[in-house]
Each structure stands twice: as C-alpha cells, then as structure tokens.
Amino acid sequence: MSLSAIQKTHLALAIMAVATATAQAEDALPSTQPTLLDQVTVSATLTEQNLDSVASSVDVTTADDIEKRMVNDIDDLVRYEPGVTVTDDGRTGAGSFNIRGMDANRVKITVDSVDQAKAFDSTQIFLRSQRNFIDLETIKAVEVLKGPASTVHGSDAIGGVVAFVTKDPADFLKHEGDDGYVSLKGGYSSADSAFTETATFANRSGDLESLLIYTRRDAKETRTHGGADVTGDARGEADPKDIGINNVLGKLQYQVNDNHRVGLTAEWRDLNSKTDLLSMVGAQPTGNPSPYGKFNADDSTRRQRLGLFHEWEAFAPAFDTLKWTLNWQETETNQITYDEMQVETGSFPKWETQARHKDYVYRETSWQLGLNMTKWLDFKWSDHLISYGLELERKEQNNLNKTTYVKNPAGEKNDISRYAPLATVDSAGFYLQDEISFLDDRLTVTPGIRYDSFSPKTETDQYYQKAYKDQSYDSWSGKLGAVYKFTDVFSGFAQYSQGFGTPDLFAMYFEEIVPLPVSIHVMPNPNLKPEKSDSIEVGLRANGRLGSAEITAFYNRYDDFIELVPLGIVNREARFQYQNLDDTTIKGLEFKGQLWLDEAMGAPTGTSFKTAVAWSEGQGTFSNDKGELFKDDPLNSIAPLTAVIGLAYDAPSDNWGGELMWTLVAAKDKNDISNSDIASDESEAGGEQFATPGYGIVDMTAYYKPIKDVTLTAGMFNITDKKYWKWDDVRGLPTTYEGLNRYTQPGRNFAVSVKWEI
Template sequence: MPALSPLCLACAAALSVPGAAWAQAAPVTLKEVVVSGSRSERALDEVPASVDVLTGEDLDGAQVQDIRDLARELPNVSVKRAAQRFSGVSPGGTGRDGNAGFNVRGLEGNRVLLTVDGIRVPRELTSGVFGSASFGRDYYDLGLISRVEILRGASSALYGSDGLAGMVAMSTTEPAELLKAGQTFGGRVGLKLDSENDSRGVGLTLAGRPSDTLQWLGSVQVGRSSELDNQGTNTALNSTRTAPNPQKDEDVSVLGKLVFTPGGGQKHTITLEHVDKSSEVEAYTGRTTSATSGSVLDLDGTTDMRRSRLSWDGRFRIDSAWADELRATVGVQDSDSREVTHEQRTVSPTQRSRDVTYSEQLWQGVLQAEKTRALGGDWSQKLVYGADVTVSHMDNLVTGTGAPSYERYPLKRFPETRETTTALFVQSEFATDRWSVIPALRYDRFELKPRNDGLYPLDAASLSDSAFSPKLGVIFRPASNWSLFGNLAAGFRAPSPLQLNNYFENPFGNYRTIPNPDLKPETSQTLELGTRGSTHGFQWEAAVFNGRYKDFIEELVAVGGSMFTPADPLTYQAVNRGRVRLHGFELKGHYALGKATNLRVAFGQTQGKDTVTDRPLNSVNPAKLVVGLDHRLGDWKLGAALTHVAKKSTSDIDTSGTPNQFATPAYTTLDLSASWQVTPSTRLSAALRNVTDRKYWEWTNVRGIAAHSPVLDAYTAPGRSLALALVTEF
C-alpha cells in the first residue's frame, strides 16, 4: 500500500470535524445544474473547477451532429479525427479509429474518463502490434443524449482510474424532458442533414406517463453517411490520392427507459441503451502506384462498433442520522469492436485478410449516501460518501488469411484479462455564505488478472496495486455576484491489459515485445485557480492551471537485445518513464449587448513538456480563440462565430518520431447559424461552417505526418459545409 501524501493527510483531517452529533436541520438547497464536479447536483458556481455544461440549444442538431462538434467552440478541448488512410495486413495505417476520443488540456485517450449515465465507456485500444487496426471511443449517438458535462482537471478523487486529465459525462434523455405539465403522451421527431459527410439522420423519441408513479421513454435513431470531406483534389485510385477514400457508414441506436416513483422520496430508473455503428471503406490510398512484384491491387476494410447497456439507478429518501438520501447504481455493459481488411496482391498469397476484434464486458455498482447538517453559526456541512466496484473483462483476437510468415492465425496480443477495482470515497463540503471548503479522498484497489489462453504463448503477468486520490477545493465569495475558486487534486490511471502483456514476435527480424509485471499506475497532481461571476449583463470565468504527471506509460520501448541476434532478439516493453508538466489558462465570457443580442468569447492555451527528455508534448493543441455573436429576432435566432487557432510552432513539437514533422499554420474560420421557431413545437435550424472555404489543418489530425509528405492535403479539414435540422415535439 502506498504511503499517504501530504495532500491525502490534509484531506483526511478536513473530512472529519469533531463536535455535535448529526443534527436534523433542514438541508441546504442546491440548484440541480452540475453533477460531475461533486457526484451530487449543485449550481455551477458552487463547483471549484472548470466545467462546461452543454444542454438544450447547445446540442442543436444542426450545430452538433457528432462529438467533434461538441468541442468546436470549447477552449482546451478537442476531438481527433484523422484521415481514413489505413493500410492492409501490414502496419502503418492511420485514422481507422474515427472520432478517437476527447483531448482535454493536452491529454487524451484513456487519460480522460468518459461516462454515459454514470457508466464507464469502453477504453481506447491502439498499438502497432495490431497492424493498422485502431479502436477509438466514439460509442455515442448524440440523438440519445440530452446533457454533456466536460470537467477539466483530475477527477480520480470522486471517480477513480482514468480521471487523470478530466472527465466527459453524458446523460441520456429523460421522459420528463418531453412530457409537458398534464401530458400523458408526447414525443419528438428529428431530421438532420450535413454536407460535410453527406449524412442523413432521423430520430423518433416517444414518452408516456400511464400513471402518477410511472413514466416511460423509447427512442430510435438511424443515420447514414459517407466519407468526411477534405480539401484534397487528387482523386487517383492509388496511394497518391488526397481526396477522401469512399466510405459508407450506418448507425442505429436505441434507448428505452422506465422511471418509477412509488413515493416516499424514491425514484427508480431502468435504462436500456444500444449503439451500433458500421463502416465500409474502399481504400484506394492502400493501392500501390504500379503493378510490380508485391504490389497491392485492391484494398478495402470494414469496421463495426457496438455497445449495449442495461442499468438501474435507484434513489431513496431516508432522512436518517447517517444519510438524507441514498443512491444505488448497477450497470451491465457489453461492447465489441471489429476491423477487417481485405487485400489483393500481385504475389502469393494473392488474397490476404486481417480480422481484429476487441471486446469489453463491464459490471459496475455504486452505492452513495448524502447527508447535510448544520454546524452552528453560518456553517453547514454536506457529506457525500460511498463505495464503487467495477469488474471488466477485456479480450482480443487477431485472425485472417495469408498471415505473415512469422505468425500463425488465430492469435491474441494479450490474454483475456479481468480487471477488478474496488473503491471507497468521501467528500465533505463545509459552507457559509462566503466560503466553501471541499476536501475529498478516494482509495482504489485494482487487480489485472489474465487467464491462461492457448492463443497467447507467453507467461502472462498479473498486476495489483492501489492508489489514494485526494482533492481539496475552496470557494470564496467576496460578493453575491462573483467568486474565487481553487482546486488541488490528484489523479491516476491503471495500466491496460495490452500495456501489461503486449505480445508480438518476429523471429526472422529478431525482435519481440514482452510483458511487464512491474508497471505502475500513471499519477497526476493538478492545481487550478479561477474566478467566475456576473455584473451588468457580463458573465465571466477565468482559470489558470498547472499539472504534474509522472510514471507515464510508454508502449514499445526498446529495453534490450539486438535486431541481429537470434539468441537475444531486440526486445520491446511498455514502461513507466514519462514525467510531464502541463500548464495554461482559459477565459470564457458572455456579454448582453442588448435584450436580444449576446456576445460570447472563449480562449484557451496549454503548454506541455516531458520534463525528463525536455521535449514538448505533441498531444498539446495550439491556442484557440472563439468570438461569437447571437441575436434573437422574433421567432428567429441568428448567430456567427469566428474561430482563430494559432500556428503550431516548430519549437513546440517533439520531432524525435518524425524529424520533419509538419507544423500547422494559423487559421481563422467563420461559421454562421440560424434557427427559426416555425411553431411553438417545431424548430428549423441551419449551420453554415467555414463560410470562406478556408483550407487548413488541425494539429491533432496531422501528428506524425512529415512536412514534405506528397499527400499532406489528405489531412485537411472540411471546406464549406451546410447542416440542417428539423425538430418537432408533440
């Protein structure tokens, strides 16, 4: 068990205050606005951290059609979407993971915790040992989502592993959101189009209230789309192509809910969610330019991604000495992703294929209690505490035809692994009208236990470890309309099964990868200071942050051997070796220019460096400024947003992997939007993006691409595009 840090000890001391026994005082009423920042509902200005909340018009179907659009105007948040230029059986392709996942303040992948209705989203899986296969984290259909909270900074004190950089918490639609007062049946129909990827979607959501104690909801979302547009003009049917590869995507998602409120403060919600996404790509870019020996004549691929969840959320009003409210959540989730590549060549085997699957089954249970009491004088205390248990089974399979000479299908890159995490957490808020002091502490114990598997030839390593994650938040309110806040928090991320037991061997090339039973979890310490408030129609929030991260896990690191020695081959392993510092700031503001006109501004900048190698961190995106103007005119709402992204300086790029790495130039784009309330229940909206048809590259999508690459235009962002959405409620 690790030693407690000074922050742990400080939080543990602050969590317990001697004095009177629990008093049955009236609880402090908190606005139901934000959940992710504290595990309980509270107003945004009562959270000592930066949180973006997207709901209602923020999720308008014309402006937000996938998770990339969620981050379009947010400072220090992005979503990677690299060009689909994958290769076949051999390594070297990029971009097959689609919308890979969120980048928050320079960290991405599994270092950002993702949840839907409190249940964890499957992990990202990508590694050179899978060839060009790569599995992202876009297990979402935003047609089922009514609320998104993006929490910046370490969140492990409340949510455990993966909360190293932040958290994205999504909530699915509730029946009450569609049922007006006195209504027993209602619904919503939505249609959407987007020229950016020629997408067409339709959604139907129905809700009912058969009795005072029962509500139900059913939703079906269906979508079709093509390849994401870019500004490449070369349409050759080979590797010189810069136009997108032809692609066909199909999405089908279903949501069902039952909400039972029998009285006495009880509420039970049963949710069934299923998301199914598939894609077919004709990979012209994988074809060689001439029919020589070993040439690839044809290449195509398919991807399938499915996630199914059944969960129960129960809330009980018990008003006892130890808790006012008790909440229990149990969820079962089954997810799997599959990528298949077919290749036709000029040499034997003339036909070969690779079929890679990744599956993750999860069981999660949370029991949480809340208690509010008066402490005397102006002080009150709100206590949130509980237990969290998660059990995941992760597996993979590589098979196909025409395997390389050094491998034999089927095989596994890591054995089927069970990961078990048990945790205890507690957060206590001491508050007056001017002060809130919010310490929290969580203890996690995790174990990765592989199973013996004939398709995995090595002796698999097991791993067990623990982590304390403390947090201390403070809010000071000098006046009723503004506050200062500070947040000191720790985070951690457990190693993945692939990092623990990565297997690959090429006896002809004399190199291999081996397990590492000595891996430690990645950890972080982050400090954030900020202010937020409002005056004379102006609302603002500003924050500065500094984070230190250690024991970063780096995969495929050479740890010994020689490429030319069969008895001692070159050996790779995942190891703890990184120490990273990230710091920056964010500004957000809204100003009412008049009763119908609103100006909004957002700016974010992050800088990061590996302090061991003194090299920049390439996952950090350039600074971004967004200036928007919204105006309401009767039944119309008109908007414009100007986005400026700074250039990626060569001094801010680690070129050790790609010596001549392309540095993206600065760019500015203009987006226009309009929304017309046709009737009280029907809204038509439109978004015209990149009005000037500006050619530009997003840094997150070109990492690893050389400046002299002849296909650089293949990585450009879409040009001018139009999106439409029609929504009617009844």
C-alpha cells in the same frame, strides 16, 4: 499584419470587452437572464452545483446547444470548446477526447456515470479501437471536467472527465399529470453526406414514465479540402466509406411513493462501415515491382447496456439521500481487413498475388455497481454537505485475431491467435467529500479523499500460452478546493487535486510482431506502475446582470507517465515496450465569457457576445527509435493557442435565433514540437514533424419555428472555404509525408434539419 498578430489583437479585445463590461455589473442587480456560470454541473462534486460555486473548471453543453449548433458527433460537440479536441484517424473515425494535452485513456468517459470502454492503438491499421460509442440525439447534457479528478471519479480521470447524461422521460413531459410526447426529426449534413432520422416517444401514465428514442444515420466519408498532393503522387481525398448507425435508448421509471423512485435503462448502438483504403495502395515499402494492389475494411462497433437505479429520500441519521445503480455493459469492436499484395514464390522466383482476410475482435464486458449518499449537517459556524459512496466493477477483456488466406501462392498458414491474454479486472473505490460553507455561504471549502484498488488477472488458453502472475494496485487520492465570494458578482477559486491511473491491460500484456526486413516487436510489460498526477488550479469569476466571465490558470505534473519506448534493434528485430517515464508537466491559461449586449448597450433583447480562449504548453521525457532519451522535450499532445468569438441572438418569443462563430487557431510553433517520434531515417535526412499553419474559420447557424410544433435549423460551416489542418490529426506526420492533404478539414459545407413535435 500577420495572422498570428491579428489573432492576438482580437483575443485581447474580446477578453477586455467581456471583462470590462462584466466589471460594471459590480453594483448591478442580480442577473435576470441565465449566464454561462449559472449552468448546473454534477461531475465536479457528484452533487448538483452551479458552475460559479465549484472550485474547478467545467464546460457544460446542453441538448438545446446540441440542436441549435447542429452537433452530429463528438468532434462537433467540442467545436467551440478551446482546450478540448477530438482525434480522428480516418478508418475508425472520431475517437478519443484530448483535454489540456491529456488524451486517450487518460480522459475518463462516462454515460450516466457508467465507465466507457478503453481505446487502444497498435502499429497496424487493423488493430485499433476508438471510444466514440455515443449518439448525441439521446444526450441532454455533456459536462467536460478539466484536469485530474480521481478523488470523485476514480482511475482514468487523470486528465479529466467527459460525462454524458442521457435524456429522461420528464425532459419531454409536463411537470404533473398524465401526458404524452412524440417528435420526428430529420437532418442532412453535406460534410459527410449524412442523413439522420430520429423518432422520440415519451409517456406518463399515473406514476409510470417511459421513453423510447431511435436514431438512424447513413453517411459517407468526411470530405477533405484538397485533392491529390502537390506532387500528384499521394491521395489527398478521404478514402471512400459507407457508414450505417442504429441507436436505441429506452427508459422506464416508476415513482413508488414520495420517497422512492426506481428505473430501468436500456441502450443499444450498432455501427457498420465499409472503407476502400485507396490511400494504402502503393504506400507500403515492400520492394516489390508492383505496389500493394487492394485494401478494403469492413468494420463494426457495438455497445449495449442494461441498467437499474433506485433513488431514496430517507432523511435517516446516516444519509438524507441514497442512490444505487447497477449496470451491465458490453462493447465490441470488430475490424475485418482484406488485402491483396504481390509475393515472391517458387524456386524460379516470380511475383504472384496473395489475398488474405484479417479479422480482429476486441470485446469489453463489465458489471458496475455504484452507491452514492448525501447528508446535510448544520452547525453554528458552518454548514456541511457530506457525500460518500462506493463503486465496484468487474471487467472482462477478450481479443481474437483470425488470419485467413484466400489466395495463397506462398503457402502461408491460416492462424487464430490472441495479441493479449484473456483478462479480468476487479476494482473497488470508496470516496468521502465534505462541502463546508462558512461566513453566510461566502466561503465554501471542499476537501475530499478516495481509496481505489485494482486486481487484474489473466488466463491462458489454446490461443495464448504465456502466463503472467496476478497483479494488484491501490492508491489514495485527495483534493482540497475553495470558492470565496468577494461580492455578489465577483468570486475566486482554487483547488489542489490528485489523479491516479492504472496501466491499461493493452499496455501491460499486448504483444505484436510485424515481420518486415527489420521486424517490429512490441513487447508486453506486466510490471508497469500506475500513473499519478498533481494539479493546482486557480481562477477568478464575475457573474452579474451584464453577463459572466472566468479566467483560470493551471499547473499539472504527471509521474510514471506510460509511453511506448524503443529498446533498440536486437537480431534484426526493432523492439518496443510501454514503460513509465517521469517529469511530464502541463501549464496554461483559459478564459471564457459571455456579455448580454441588450443589458450592456441596448441591443435587441436576447443578443449576447461570447468568447473563449485556451493556451497551454507542456514538456516531458520521450525517446526516439534509437532509444535516445529527450528530456524536457515539448509535449506533442498540446493544441495551439485557440480562441472562439461568437455573436448570438435568441428572440424573446423563442421562435427564431442564430449564432455567428469565429474560431481562431494559432500556427503550431516548431519550437513546441518534439521530433522524438520521427523515425531515425527521417531525422537523419533532416526531417521534422509537419507544423500546422494558423487559421480562422467562420460558422453560422440559425433556427426558425414557422408554427408552434415545427423547428427548422440550418448551418453553414467554414463559410470562407479555408483550407486547414487540426493539429491532433497530423501530429507525428513528417513534413515529407505525401498524403498530408488527406488530413485537411472539409471546405465550405452546410447542414439542415427539421423537427416536428406532437
């Protein structure tokens, strides 16, 4: 039997097992153990709700999940979330989230409701920025809201939202009275030879609470499974890397009286990495008699934030609760590339070594003000929870490139320039939402509407002379959702929602010229229109004593999709430009479930079975480097059919437990791959994109408390030492690419940690 057939058989059995067992809970008592659908979400409506009460699909990961599953980065975070992946390009590491085929800046990332910096990419490896500026040791919950969510989250939520919530002092302290808490944690991961140390201090003295968390990480490159390519000509191992990360979270919160609470938050994260780009040696088609000789990268990223908040329980005529926040945030990416190459010099040509530094800095600074209010209204036939608010933001973007020649036989000039102008964006958004309950709370209908406006402005200086006129965008977006509880166990939900995404300043103004035999010219396009989307999502849920289950179907349509489009070759210059394209659609099915085996079949108390499945497909309009349009072509950002099956046990004493997880991923069907982004010379030679084979991997984690205040945690990952590729990492690479082994995932690896709480 083929791997695909085995996967489909097990998927069917898993779904049937959970659905059948949960159905038997129809006449059962209410759940005595929390289920997946009993988790709390805030991102869906900006008010606290159980997952089984919202009209959208949301995945919640808690701090407890992060610790037990030994999560070290955002890639680990979504390891068991089908339909959600993370991209990794090697040099800059784990970058952007992909939710149901929407990735990069189409997915909104927030930390404590503060928007995170944008990602950007270019044709050159030293001009890239990812969005991974979060340390998970400081996070108490992560919510992944799938599908367009602009009505409550504004622009950039056209593909979904990943909302991080940082830990508070109260998470470590007793509910009342003066108290203190200290913990020390150390861990090691063999996949990247990473050592992690975290110290946590929390205190309450009277009405003042404080928290300080410091984390230090030292790591190497993430190992690949294989060595050299089968030809022996390309490097199959990851490029050597040294990484150091410092992260600090500090909080002060003061309960002024019964109605008012204020707080101050400070975050600082600094990452430095040095990479020997061995994979670049000999990889550049220069025509020189000797290959490129040396490439080194010295990169750093930094994020710092200061935030204030004030919570007020007023129960006034206009609002019952009010919360305002004010945050300053600065994010910076600095990439320094040192290279040596052979250049032809002199009237009697000879080859000499040229060496240069490329120092690129990209910085985003923002001020963000948020105001959110709620009001309860009770009427004879319905109850209303009205929420409304205002968001104001000013964001400044700055980039600078310095090229310095250390060895310069060809007489090239040092250069300081910008790839895009200095830019400032002022934005404002207002939303209004009403959660209306009918029929003794069996039916909840949630309409919502939002207005957004954006005004980008650019400046010229000595490093960027091209002037652009000021732009402005505005948009209304709405949603309408409903949840109906057929019984105490079964419910159904449906939602229509709209998404809205303003063009990235990088896409509007970025200009790059790469001098080659045929130069590459990425041209700016200040006239880009905002992206828009419409989404329909329907689902059924069961939530009872035996467990919970949810099955969801969705259909998303995107207009004015922004993609990099080839414009052809003019005067030996290959021109590209970001443009708006229409007719992009994504549809799919998802299932997740949990079955308490102790209730269903008398297994030891605390034993559960979990499963999740995600399938989707998409198509759009694209073009190749000849300028040929491909309509109704497959959308390459769609991940293959994925399923996760797990068996978990948590002892009633909470002293020990573990989890066994089996991840199954189908092969990427060649008919579901667009070759529009394969270079024309590859296409003419019969080239096509590499299609990842299917795979199954097994992971196991366990924790044990030998004494009350000490927790030991260990995990073994990819136990069967399977060689496999993630589709998101290799999409766009041709089958003829010699370095495919460099994109394989780690083989068998382990992680351990010990935590001491005082």
